Amino acid sequence: MAADLFFDLDRTLWDFDRNSREALRLIFEEHARSEMPEPVSVDAFIRVYERENERCWASYQAGQMTQAELRPTRFRRTLEALGLEASAVREELAHALGRAYVERSPFLPHLIPGAMELVEQLRGKGHRLFIITNGFEEVQHIKMEHSGLKPHFEAVFTSDALGHKKPAPEAFHASLRAAASRPEDAVMIGDDLVCDVVGARRVGMRAVHFNPKAQAHREQVWRTVTDLGQILHLPLTRHSASMP
Numbered sequence: 001m002a003a004d005l006f007f008d009l010d011r012t013l014w015d016f017d018r019n020s021r022e023a024l025r026l027i028f029e030e031h032a033r034s035e036m037p038e039p040v041s042v043d044a045f046i047r048v049y050e051r052e053n054e055r056c057w058a059s060y061q062a063g064q065m066t067q068a069e070l071r072p073t074r075f076r077r078t079l080e081a082l083g084l085e086a087s088a089v090r091e092e093l094a095h096a097l098g099r100a101y102v103e104r105s106p107f108l109p110h111l112i113p114g115a116m117e118l119v120e121q122l123r124g125k126g127h128r129l130f131i132i133t134n135g136f137e138e139v140q141h142i143k144m145e146h147s148g149l150k151p152h153f154e155a156v157f158t159s160d161a162l163g164h165k166k167p168a169p170e171a172f173h174a175s176l177r178a179a180a181s182r183p184e185d186a187v188m189i190g191d192d193l194v195c196d197v198v199g200a201r202r203v204g205m206r207a208v209h210f211n212p213k214a215q216a217h218r219e220q221v222w223r224t225v226t227d228l229g230q231i232l233h234l235p236l237t238r239h240s241a242s243m244p
Contacts, residue, residue: 003127005128007132008189009131009135009143012210013149014143023104023105024049026104040083044082045082053074055074056070057070072097114228115228122231136158155178166199169203176205193217196209201222210225211226213226
């Protein structure tokens with residue numbers, strides 16, 4: 001019998017890096033370039049932003065920063081690192097960039113290569129498909145709609161709606177209950193080793209690690225794929241394999 005498949009969204013199906021960089025190029029030209037104290041390339045802006053965004057997301061995941069704080073803070077720190085001194089102008093620009101980014105990036109449609117073909121074939125095999133994501137409720141549904149993924153999934157479970165973030169067991173238990181599924185009948189598929197793989201394993205779900213760069217690690221994983229198409233060849237049936 002076909003398993004219930006729970007996917008992460010960003011960097012697993014939705015090409016977060018490509019979409020984000022495309023949005024950042026647009027908002028840099030629209031809002032930031034003319035405000036910089038000296039010439040700054042868009043590539044430098046993106047590079048610094050991605051570093052600061054990663055740090056802010058780590059704080060958000062740890063409960064040290066709210067969603068409302070994260071959005072301007074990552075841009076405030078980017079502008080500061082690029083030489084823009086503290087002022088009302090910098091603060092206003094950070095908020096403007098935060099708003100513009102959210103208004104741009106979720107509407108971009110680029111998927112990880114093979115993502116659409118994968119979900120179409122999995123549905124054809126009788127699998128029920130769901131999303132579990134730590135992304136924000138208001139933007140993750142936009143991504144699903146504008147990328148074309150939405151019709152293939154029965155539900156999207158966000159950390160906002162669940163009240164818990166992966167890898168917390170409560171996030172997985174709540175998603176399984178809402179999907180009328182059980183850990184032994186479900187498989188989690190995601191790129192984040194801790195949030196997706198370790199988190200799912202802790203509640204008794206099998207987990208597939210999408211690891212396109214083949215990065216080395218020491219975690220015990222049920223299956224690893226470097227290409228989404230490889231998922232089609234896995235034994236994705238209920239009770240198909242014992243847990244590691």
